[in-house]
Amino acid sequence: AQTVTQSQPEMSVQEAETVTLSCTYDTSENNYYLFWYKQPPSRQMILVIRQEAYKQQNATENRFSVNFQKAAKSFSLKISDSQLGDTAMYFCAFMKHDGNTPLVFGKGTRLSVIA
Amino acid sequence: DAGVTQSPTHLIKTRGQQVTLRCSPKSGHDTVSWYQQALGQGPQFIFQYYEEEERQRGNFPDRFSGHQFPNYSSELNVNALLLGDSALYLCASSLSSLQFFGQGTRLTVV
Numbered sequence: 001a002q003t004v005t006q007s008q009p010e011m012s013v014q015e016a017e018t019v020t021l022s023c024t025y026d027t028s029e030n031n032y033y034l035f036w037y038k039q040p041p042s043r044q045m046i047l048v049i050r051q052e053a054y055k056q057q058n059a060t061e062n063r064f065s066v067n068f069q070k071a072a073k074s075f076s077l078k079i080s081d082s083q084l085g086d087t088a089m090y091f092c093a094f095m096k097h098d099g100n101t102p103l104v105f106g107k108g109t110r111l112s113v114i115a
Numbered sequence: 116d117a118g119v120t121q122s123p124t125h126l127i128k129t130r131g132q133q134v135t136l137r138c139s140p141k142s143g144h145d146t147v148s149w150y151q152q153a154l155g156q157g158p159q160f161i162f163q164y165y166e167e168e169e170r171q172r173g174n175f176p177d178r179f180s181g182h183q184f185p186n187y188s189s190e191l192n193v194n195a196l197l198l199g200d201s202a203l204y205l206c207a208s209s210l211s212s213l214q215f216f217g218q219g220t221r222l223t224v225v
Contacts, residue, residue, distance in 0.1 A: 047214075
């Protein structure tokens, strides 16, 4: 079974600064997907970024980028130029590569961006 | 294009009652997954429907059941509600590896 661990229950960052959220996972699979989802107070889970394990290049989406270390089973999220609207719960999630399989989520990190 | 929609947004039920939650997937998506998110936790997978069949199931009792209709919409039913069933129930639709979520139904059991 796969597990996802987020060791930082809460973090805060000043507006315009950079913050990194940590995630580690455990799996015996060789091919899989990793995701970061954002859940603001509106409750809707919003996809931030996706990484395919067989791709060595780290995924980026505008101000969001990941540091994927497959051997270490580590998948951190870096948010640059933090904005007040980035305040939310952030969840790291794992999915096997055989498509349409369930997401396995970590417990989340609550991020507060301070003006 | 409407995204994933869930109804109702909030619900209060009494212990022992039954509840039905509804989900309409994103246009073109044929797979619906349901998750339970307890307060302060990450979502936990309940089950997934594809072609009107339950394709996969997480570690939830038989009190949790579901259905998918020919238009791909889905229902989640919970019988004999317990206080511990109080949670946010999330529906996600997908066509491949990307799952898109609705805004959830907040269920409170009293």
